[in-house]
Amino acid sequence: MCHKREECDGEDRLSELPDELLVSILSGITMKEAARTSVLSHRWEKLWTFYPCLDLDGSKRLDNFLSQIRDIGPGITSERRNEILDIQRGGYINWVNHILESSQLHVVDEFKVQFDLDERYKPDIDKWVRFALEKKVKRFELDFSSYKDRVHYMGHYNYPLSLEALPLPSSIFLTSLILKMVAVSDQVLENFISNCPFLESLCVGGSRSLVHLRVPGSSLCLKYVEVTYCKNLKSLELHAANLLSLKYTGLSTAISFMNIPNLVELCVGGKYQQYFVHNLPILSKSFSQLQKLALDLDIKPYFLHMRNIKWFQNPILSQLKQLELHVVASDVQSLLLYSPLIEACPSLNRLALKLDWYKSAIKREVRKLRQCCHLSLKVVEMTGFVGQIVDTEFCIYLIKNAKMLEKMIIDPCYRSPYVIGDIELVEAARECAEQLRSEYCIGDKLIIL
Template sequence: MGNRKQKRTRFVEDRISGMPDDVLVSILSLITMKEAGRTSVLSRRWQKLWTFVPNLNFDGQERLYYLGDHRGERGFRRLHRIARTNYVKWVNRVLELHRTPAIDQFRVFFDLTEDYRRDIDNWINFAMEKRVQRLELSFDYCSLINPYPFPSLYQTRGIPSPNSLRALILKFLNVSGEVLEYFICNCPFLDRLWVEGSETLVNLKVAGPLLRLKHLEISHCLKLENLEISAKNLVSFVYFGPRITMPFKYVPNLVEMSLEGNYFEYSIYNFCEFSSYLPRLETLVLDLSKVEKKMKLLEFHTLSNLKQLELIATEKSGNASLLWLTSLLKAAPVLCRLTLKLHMYGSPGRRKVQKSPKCLHHCLKQVEMVGFVGRTIDVEYVKYLVKNAVELEKVIIDPRCPLMVGSPLVYEEIEGMQAARECAKMLGRELSLVDKLIVL
């Protein structure tokens, strides 16, 4: 019996070893750099295969989580410094051994600061020399204490041509608008630009005769003042940040947009003009936390193609109501999916459930509420939607706090979530939802 197992094992190993090198390299591209590097000990055949992997993903997320668990402890700074130094040595060692003439992806994900500027500059040069298609530098937000400065325009012109670049993602480092515009104008295949947490981004013009940009995201750039967009191929835009001057010069194909932070306060008062620039918009995310009380008296220009709407609201008063959102839903006659993420604070308050206004939604088929706790405010709104959505197929109730979704901390309120679930089930029976209700 033992001999049969050994023969079967050798047979499987022979089949893998018999594959062409390019197939094995493709397989290694699907795993992390550390896992790929470990295959070098399997046999001579595998010893250098990992050095031809075209996806260089230096993901240090696991190490960051470990450091986070020890934050505040004695000796943390020393531990942190050692971790940074080891990470940089690891990246440098891999780049020394790498053999592929071109790479698809170069991704750095760790808490690095200006102290490692020389190494990071070399990494950027390496990536450009290898004609990288996706360049991502993601540093932890803690790095903003001493952020890495992306090479200036003068320095950028000295690096190898970036014309192969398709995606540029820069998080929690400092980069200027001039440098970003250089990449926009000199990367004919660039279709994704994502900038987050830059303290030196003040003005940015996204325009150009050869611009193929499809996805643009600007978030947490607190010094930003002006953003001008003229991009006929742009299909999705995400903005999270301060109030700015942001004229949409030309975005005829924009179908997805998300506006969060203080900017929405400006855009909501110019909604008619604003929405006229968005003739094809199908998906919209709005953070109403700053403006919800002021919106109650506003009328909204029709968004005739809007099919998915996500609203983020904050209520500190237990006596508040969400029925003022009716006017916004009226502006989307073909809306088929609505998600409400509700952050509630303060005491529950005591008031009766208001009578639901009549405002029929003929296309609305799915409703989801995240942050349902069973208070008057959320029960009232669910009743309104069930009464007016004549084609309703699914109601999803999620008792988790929106900010905690995906975090281990979400389970600290397990008793409160269980009570909310029971309330949701009772509400489902009251409204005769039968198999339409899903409680998470």
């Protein structure tokens, strides 16, 4: 009988559910998929317009399009490429405008736009910003990263966000704010933060307008702050007692760590890491609760001069449990230069190294390994192992000195601007890793990916 009624009505049981339940079901899929349900029946035609998460990420669409252009070959001129890109930008603008005009939401949980846009589209972008804030958005993201440099946000594309373009109602419900390639000034961002009492996550990338960023208010809920590649930033002042995680990548900048007593996770990269490493004995006094430290040491080892640093003799990061190092490696130097840093973390139980390589015609002998005792270190991960002197001797050093070692994970991939994905080199690296297993009797402790 049920089957006959469904056939007569032309509806299924799912369509008989209340709107609230159907919208809840739609929230479990992407917005694009939700919009496609409008063709199912008259009952579903407008349901997607109540979708609470407006994820308008067009970056994958742009990447696929650019791949098609590259497949055409070098015959296409840069002028023609820009013309085609402008057509894609116009299509993206029209799509976002259509979604917002169709939306029947009073409150938006998430609003995210991601595409390669610039100030030519300011009137539309201003309209999007007003829409999101008037809908009491909780998670707000603008990402206008250039397709030319999707990683570092340092392209020529930016959006001059003026104070007038930000209508700040008396009560803003933002919990997450992400601005990439958005030219947001100190005043605007501080105003944003001060008027967002529930803000937990703040990310700013590639802003050329930030000079002296101050995160005010000890009572803020702010737990995560990320500032990357803001090339004109001179200072970063943090007053956030609840801050748990901080990531800074960029030029050497005056950063105040004095008012973030509960910080447990810190990531440092760019040129600032040189200053950070050399001044860690002093800076570490502000890191009494720090449990995870990630250093992106993406410079050639001989620039770092760690051999001249004498301050690793005493524990300086007593609570640190995880240490991640992204290192540019060469047999000119030795990864053993980083061993005093490991010794300065007596509670360390996980060490992760990511190695990038650059060529060097200079070869050296294996160095004499220093004797020390890492009583807490249990897990070691090395990505980019190639089986050369520099990575092999460091593995041996850890095998001999990490008395409680339970697992050593080696990923024998070759990361180099000269050789990428060479199968023979990868297999040779695996053979070198297997030699470590047999020579040092570490058995199942060694895992080779």
